[in-house]
Structure formats: C-alpha cells, structure tokens
Amino acid sequence: MKTTDTQKHIDALRPPVVVVMGHIDHGKSTLLDYIRETKIAEGEAGGITQHMSAYEVLHKAKDEKEHKVTFIDTPGHEAFQALRMRGARVADVAILVVSAEDGVKPQTLEALKCIQEQKIPYIVAINKIDKPSANVERTRQSLAENEIYVEGYGGNVPVVAISAKTGEGVGELLDMVFLVSELAELKASHSGKAEGIVIESNLDPKKGVSATLIIKNGTLKKGEFLAAGESFAPVRIMEDFLGKKIDEATFSSPVKIIGWDKLVKAGSEFKTYDTKNEALAYVAKEAADAKVLEKQTEAKNKADALAAALQAATDGSGEITTIPLIVKADTSGSLEAIIYEIGKIKAERVSIQIIEEAVGSIGEGDVRLASANKNTIIVGFNTKIDTPAKNLADRDDVKINVFDIIYKLTDWLKEIIKERTPKVLVDEITGTSKIMRIFSKTKDKQIIGGKVENGFLIVGEMIKVMRRESEIGTGRVRGLQSQKRDTDEVKEGSEFGAMVESKIEIAPGDRLVSFRTVEK
Ligand code: GDP
Numbered sequence: 001m002k003t004t005d006t007q008k009h010i011d012a013l014r015p016p017v018v019v020v021m022g023h024i025d026h027g028k029s030t031l032l033d034y035i036r037e038t039k040i041a042e043g044e045a046g047g048i049t050q051h052m053s054a055y056e057v058l059h060k061a062k063d064e065k066e067h068k069v070t071f072i073d074t075p076g077h078e079a080f081q082a083l084r085m086r087g088a089r090v091a092d093v094a095i096l097v098v099s100a101e102d103g104v105k106p107q108t109l110e111a112l113k114c115i116q117e118q119k120i121p122y123i124v125a126i127n128k129i130d131k132p133s134a135n136v137e138r139t140r141q142s143l144a145e146n147e148i149y150v151e152g153y154g155g156n157v158p159v160v161a162i163s164a165k166t167g168e169g170v171g172e173l174l175d176m177v178f179l180v181s182e183l184a185e186l187k188a189s190h191s192g193k194a195e196g197i198v199i200e201s202n203l204d205p206k207k208g209v210s211a212t213l214i215i216k217n218g219t220l221k222k223g224e225f226l227a228a229g230e231s232f233a234p235v236r237i238m239e240d241f242l243g244k245k246i247d248e249a250t251f252s253s254p255v256k257i258i259g260w261d262k263l264v265k266a267g268s269e270f271k272t273y274d275t276k277n278e279a280l281a282y283v284a285k286e287a288a289d290a291k292v293l294e295k296q297t298e299a300k301n302k303a304d305a306l307a308a309a310l311q312a313a314t315d316g317s318g319e320i321t322t323i324p325l326i327v328k329a330d331t332s333g334s335l336e337a338i339i340y341e342i343g344k345i346k347a348e349r350v351s352i353q354i355i356e357e358a359v360g361s362i363g364e365g366d367v368r369l370a371s372a373n374k375n376t377i378i379v380g381f382n383t384k385i386d387t388p389a390k391n392l393a394d395r396d397d398v399k400i401n402v403f404d405i406i407y408k409l410t411d412w413l414k415e416i417i418k419e420r421t422p423k424v425l426v427d428e429i430t431g432t433s434k435i436m437r438i439f440s441k442t443k444d445k446q447i448i449g450g451k452v453e454n455g456f457l458i459v460g461e462m463i464k465v466m467r468r469e470s471e472i473g474t475g476r477v478r479g480l481q482s483q484k485r486d487t488d489e490v491k492e493g494s495e496f497g498a499m500v501e502s503k504i505e506i507a508p509g510d511r512l513v514s515f516r517t518v519e520k
Contacts, residue, residue, distance in 0.1 A: 202330075
C-alpha cells in the first residue's frame with residue numbers, strides 16, 4: 001500500500017505492549033521486577049509509590065535509539081485471563097517464561113494456548129540460567145517435546161536464555177521484544193480520541209474508583225469524558241504509571257484515571273468523548289446490551305439446570321445439591337479470572353451458584369447474605385475479612401476462606417464439592433453362580449444346588465435371577481452349604497447348596513447374580 005504524506009503524518013509506530021506469562025514460580029514476577037527496577041530512570045523509579053498493573057520502560061536497542069516498551073505487570077496471569085475471556089487483545093507481544101530447571105509445565109502450556117488464541121507473536125525466555133541445576137539444552141528439548149519449536153531447534157520461535165535474578169540475557173530479551181514488535185508493524189495515530197482497554201479497576205475507600213487503561217490509539221486529554229462498559233468517568237485526575245499527575249497521554253501508555261462512577265470490568269474497551277452526554281449515552285447502550293445478555297444467560301442457565309435434573313432423574317444419579325457461593329477479590333481482574341476458573345469446575349450432582357461477586361473486603365453484608373442462604377460459602381482472594389464480619393461468621397457458622405493463589409481456591413472448592421456431593425445407591429455385583437439342580441420348594445423358599453462361576457456367593461446378599469440374558473426376578477440368599485457344611489460364603493469354582501428366598505421359580509440353567517447396594 002502506498003502511503004501518502006498525510007498518512008505518514010498521522011500514523012506512527014506504536015510501542016509494543018508486552019505480557020509475561022508462564023508456569024507459577026518460573027520467574028515472571030522476578031523478571032518484571034528486574035526490568036522495572038533497572039529500566040526506569042533512577043529517581044523516577046523511586047517515585048513509584050504504589051504498584052500499578054502496567055509500566056513503561058525505555059530500552060536502547062541495537063540501533064542505539066531508545067525505544068519505549070509497555071509491560072503489563074500483574075501478579076500471575078489472572079488479569080490476562082480475564083482480558084482473554086472478553087476477547088480483548090491488549091498485548092502485542094508475549095514473553096513465555098520457562099524455568100531452565102523445570103522445563104515445560106502445565107501452566108506453560110495453558111499460557112501458550114492463551115497466547116495462540118490471541119494470535120500474538122511470542123518469545124520464549126528460558127529463565128534461571130544462573131542456577132547450578134539449570135539445563136538450557138534440556139529445556140529446549142522439553143519445549144520441542146511439547147511442540148514449541150524454538151530457533152535452532154527445528155522452529156522459528158525466538159528464544160533467549162536469561163536470569164531474571166542477575167539480569168543476564170535480559171537486555172537481549174528486550175532487543176528481541178523490539179525486533180518482534182517491529183516485524184508486527186504496530187501502528188497508531190496521535191490524533192483522534194483515545195481508545196483502548198481497561199486492565200484493572202480498584203476501589204479505594206478514600207479516593208474512590210480508579211481504573212488503569214492502556215491506550216491503543218489516539219490521545220487522551222484532561223477535560224474529556226471516558227466510557228467503558230457500564231462505567232463512566234470525567235478525565236479530571238489522570239496519572240501516569242509513576243503516579244505523576246498528567247494532562248495528556250497517548251498510545252501504549254498506561255494511565256490511571258480516578259473518579260469512575262463504578263468499578264470497570266477488566267478487559268472492557270474504553271471510548272473517549274468531548275461531552276458528558278455522549279459518554280453517558282454510550283454507557284446506557286452498553287448497560288442495555290448487558291441486560292439482554294444477562295437475560296439470555298439466565299434463561300440458558302435455567303435450561304441447563306432443568307436438563308441436568310432430567311438427566312439425573314433418568315439415569316438414576318439422584319438429587320442435585322446447590323452450593324451458593326459469594327466471591328470477593330482484590331481487583332476486578334482477579335475476580336473475573338476466579339469466576340472463569342470456577343466455571344470450569346465440572347461436578348456431577350452439584351451445582352455451584354454464585355450469588356454474589358464483588359471487589360473488596362469480606363464484610364458483614366456478605367456474611368448476612370450467606371446466613372440467609374443455607375450452605376453458602378464465602379471465598380476471598382487477596383482480601384481481608386472485616387472484624388465484624390468475622391465475628392458474625394463465627395456466630396452463624398458461615399464458612400469463609402481466603403486465598404492468594406487461584407488454583408488453591410479452586411482446589412479447595414473441589415474438595416468441598418466432593419464432600420457435599422449427594423450419595424447415590426449403586427448395585428455392585430459380587431459374583432455369578434450357575435444353578436444345576438432344584439431340590440425343593442416351599443412357599444417362596446427354594447433349596448437349590450449350583451456352582452460359583454466367578455466372585456462369591458454370600459449369605460444375606462440380594463440376587464438377580466437371570467434366565468439366558470434376561471433378569472426374571474430377584475431374591476435373597478438365606479442359607480449356604482458347601483461340602484455338606486454350613487457356611488457364610490462360597491468362592492469361585494466351588495459347588496454349593498443354598499436356600500434362596502424368591503417369588504420366582506428358579507430352574508436348572510438359570511444364573512444367580514449376587515449384588516450389594518452401596519453408597520457412592
Ligand atoms: P512467578 O510465580 O513466575 O512470578 O515466579 P517468581 O518470580 O515469584 O519466582 C519464583 C522463585 O524463583 C523466587 O524465589 C525467585 O527469587 C526465583 N527466581 C526467579 N527467577 C530466578 C532466576 O533467574 N534465578 C534464580 N536463581 N532464581 C530465580
């Protein structure tokens with residue numbers, strides 16, 4: 001495509017937005033910390049008073065020019081998961097961290113899947129090479145075994161060996177980030193209203209609701225109005241990632257806007273308007289759309305529950321237990337990720353019903369809601385339990401548990417599900433016997449002779465009488481004899497005489513299938 005002068009004027013190369021992903025403990029946070037601490041000019045870095053979920057660095061690449069790179073700095077990849085669910089593409093490049101000690105692990109593959117779904121280029125960072133037990137070669141092999149073919153190992157995925165601790169190789173990694181993003185030709189324009197994606201939203205008791213945005217295009221100016229999902233904010237208090245007040249920001253920069261009317265869902269797109277009315281009109285439309293969606297989801301959930309109940313009724317798997325759940329989390333990003341992970345839990349005969357999900361500490365209101373719904377559980381993620389709430393929970397015996405790792409939360413829930421799964425009665429076959437003779441019959445008692453073909457025949461157990469392939473009736477073993485002696489059980493291969501109580505007239509050639517009913 002031929003670029004005209006005006007286009008050249010408008011389009012500019014946009015700095016890449018980078019996300020770091022990988023298995024837990026493979027060094028994502030250490031890498032992000034190392035880059036933050038070394039690549040943000042002294043003095044400035046000291047200005048970082050609070051953790052923000054994204055930061056910008058300047059990196060001098062091989063062309064001797066300084067290039068900007070924006071990193072999404074979230075604990076784990078929870079927030080990114082939430083963004084992925086909404087189909088938001090916030091990152092342009094991903095770094096997949098793999099420990100040189102451990103190689104590829106389940107979450108490495110989960111992260112890779114996530115990256116591939118987003119269709120963004122990625123770089124593998126083999127980390128912890130300073131450790132004595134690190135083995136880069138074996139890690140490359142482990143990558144190849146998992147179909148991640150890195151450069152020099154049958155593929156073209158860029159790979160850099162690093163130590164997030166000593167910093168070895170990190171410069172090279174940033175060079176690679178720059179190279180990969182250059183190939184992706186990220187373009188944006190300074191002119192025009194800013195748009196982009198909300199990556200986090202928090203409620204501060206003093207300051208109110210804030211949200212961190214990544215601008216993907218245009219310029220955001222003080223005095224404008226923002227709309228994202230069902231939330232609205234005037235651009236009055238705008239801060240850069242260092243917490244400095246700014247009047248203007250442009251693409252790839254993370255900014256924090258304080259003063260939203262309500263929490264913003266992580267992953268929501270934001271739009272900017274000149275007037276408050278335009279912004280509110282957008283919010284109203286989003287709210288209306290959300291309501292329609294909610295109705296549809298509700299209808300679908302009802303239909304699913306009905307189908308599950310019907311299924312349970314037809315296959316005899318019994319009743320279904322509902323576990324009402326209240327979920328509280330520190331940020332909207334982690335909240336969404338938790339809801340998403342809970343949604344993936346598969347349980348038979350148990351349905352989890354989230355009756356409330358919100359950002360913030362666990363308060364008295366939550367406990368009161370839980371007390372009103374029998375069996376309700378409250379789970380928190382990186383949040384506190386208010387003292388009055390704790391007291392009330394103790395008094396009302398409400399179960400509360402707070403976690404700092406999502407999979408621990410879901411593992412715990414799975415345990416609870418197991419405990420609360422209603423028992424079903426299942427017939428367990430204990431053996432089959434073949435009937436050879438009928439000695440006598442009085443009323444509904446018969447004396448028969450036969451041989452145990454497999455398993456056991458045990459006094460007191462129920463039997464099914466089978467004639468050829470069909471069950472013709474049931475009965476119970478009342479007495480057993482083997483080798484002319486009374487006994488309680490006869491083993492496979494032994495002949496026996498038995499007294500069976502049954503309304504069915506048993507005939508030679510029939511088979512008795514003995515079974516016991518157990519709870520499962
Ligand atoms: P995350 O769960 O992926 O964020 O992992 P962390 O960054 O928390 O790292 C897990 C552990 O590995 C921490 O104890 C780190 O200090 C350590 N670690 C991370 N990177 C390196 C590295 O390059 N070298 C060494 N020796 N330790 C590392």
